[in-house]
Amino acid sequence: MVKYVLKRLFWALVTVLLILFILFLLLEFMPGSPFNEEKLTVDQIRILKEHYGLDKPFFEKFWIFLVNATKGDFGISYNLQKNMKVSQIVMPRLWVSVRLGLQAIGLGSVMGVILGVISGSNQNNWKDSVATIMAVVGVSIPSFVFALTLSFLLGYKIPIFSMIYQANHPFASTILPTISLSLFTMAQVTRFLRTELVEVMDSEYIRLATVKGLSRIKILFKHGFRNALISVVTIFGPLVVNVLTGSLVIEKIFSIPGIGGLLVLAIQSSDYNIIVMVTFIYSVLYIAVNLLVDVLYGVIDPRIRVSKGA
């Protein structure tokens, strides 16, 4: 198992490097520069570029970045907050985003598991129908539509929840965004769990558990649920991506000072270092989640544990 994880970590590192390289390449081709104030003369821009080292050849820039990045230095901001260290801008916002993401994934998974189990174990009766409809709605409605509706209804018409982010109430003011963001996760988990559970509950080993005389609850959770969970874990990677991308919009709607909104701003003003750092964080998060999923996979399914861990 340890060997397997180490191997995966190595490849994760390669992937991150590759992503950064492609990102640098794309930024190189991106029109405009961080210094696009109209008053600046060509010479002034050249001086600025020299000052920040932006005139250096592509590979040299990439190398300098890598060397600095390993020391945790992602450079400084050119535009958004001039000359401030990028990490100082990004890190406080990162925690806001991570917190929101975790809340959304947590809520979505828990709700999804509950609905999925209800739906999968009460096949084709009204409970199943309700859960299935909720799942279909959750998959079909884009999170921003849901976010706007929620914020209109529960933030404005009936002002129960806060419509915008308040730094002193980080939980209470993120209830609506959390729900909006969790909807897709919930729907997907429900759908997958239901399908899988229906299939598992029809298998021979469930029949064997039944003829052992076990109670319905034990059959469902001890024998059915865990086996059904195997396939649900696989969709966790894509779900996390969805929450990350979804958060770009949701953060905007609820004025949440997270990295999603920051990335949009940075792209608009060609603030290269911020773009790079935020993208870097996204990539690392995504790769980490996938790694975690693979490890979890082995924990849940002993067949994989043995074949890969050996």
Added chain:
Amino acid sequence: MSEKNYYLPPQRILEVHNLTLSFQLYNGVNHVIRDVSFHLDKGETLAIVGESGSGKSVTTKAILGLIDENGRIERGEILFRVSDDEVLDLTKCDLDTFQKKIRGSKIAIIFQDPMTALNPTMPVGKQIMEGMLEHGKVKSKAEAKRRSLALLEEVGIDQPNKRFKQYPHQLSGGMRQRVVIAIALACEPDLLIADEPTTALDVTIQAQILDLIKDIQKRLNISIIFITHDLGVVANMADRVAVMYAGKIVEEGLADEVFYAPVHPYTWGLLSSLPSIKGTDRHIYSIPGSPPNLIFPPQGDAFAYRSEYALVADFESDPPMFEVSKTHKAATWLLDKRAPKLKMPHLLKERIEAMKKEHGSHE
């Protein structure tokens, strides 16, 4: 539900009376079991033999209350002795009674395919312990573990301590079937249903598993219903044999009677189609045609359409069970007083003589 008291003779554990069961399908009602009756005594092995679709598996599923939602028991009763002074009609039991009183604790089943019968994500030891703990057969987990280890040893698995913690995919097919048997025996049931327990196994493993089941029966003196389509298996296992065809029992008797003095043309066909022990056959007999569609069950003897020995009466009305001896019955008009005296096919007769000699010389 008012507890009605049913009566079974003391040595008897199971009696099925006129069981009639059908499945509602899109294109009609499939009459899978038609008026099936049989009985089973304590410590006895009954083999139910028949080809695919003859209703043998469904019969045992009915005993365990495992009929799918679209199935319906139209008529009949399944009387089962739960204890010395309690007999239940299993066709009238609800799910709760089945889980608490019957399944696992009184009636256990060995499924056909051990590759799919075990939960892939649970160590086998835990799967054996579960039943005992559920039915309160043991007082503690430690005791359950001790008993499970003993059971593993009993079903012929070496290194039980190591196997106990392993997952199904780490065991071979034969070992998995042994585990399934251990699970079945975990609560010391009174009735064990073996639903083609060797069909999915290698021939060499088959013999071992059969020996194991035989051995267990001798030791624990439990009753066994053995479902199979393989007559070769039956000869060594069963005290009595019931031959099923198209949802009916067409012949029933002591194993010797059915093997050495069969009277129903279908049984003749089945026995003729066995490869001979000497392996000298140029060509193996096969019964012509295929079983009838039970959505539209044929009138009369369902086998008449494939039989070389059918009488006119066989096409007209259902033959009743004629008694050949006290223990031997068959449903064919050939046994009627008015019927021409037909003898079993010559070839089969020769073969049976040979089998008798073979068998006799062993004993």
